[in-house]
Amino acid sequence: MSNGVPVSTPPPLLLKPKEAAKALAVSPRKLWSLTACGAIRCVRIDRAVRYDPTDLRVYVESLKGGAGR
Secondary structure, rough: OOOEEOOOOOOOEEEOOOHHHHHOOOOOOHHHHHHHOOOOOOOEOEEEEOOOHHHHHHHHHHHOOOOOO
16 A cells, blocks of 8 residues: 555466466467467467467457367
């Protein structure tokens, strides 16, 4: 709190693999499979793999349209 006003932190720009898998309600192994086949994009920073929440939303929207079925 700052001067009695709660300070909110902005959402992270990138998610760790466990966070991304949880957001999609899939296992980390399934997330890696989707990443490996190009269905979901990832961001690599050195050896770290991260996921943009916007890319996760795009993937979910593509499933709603019938693609991937």
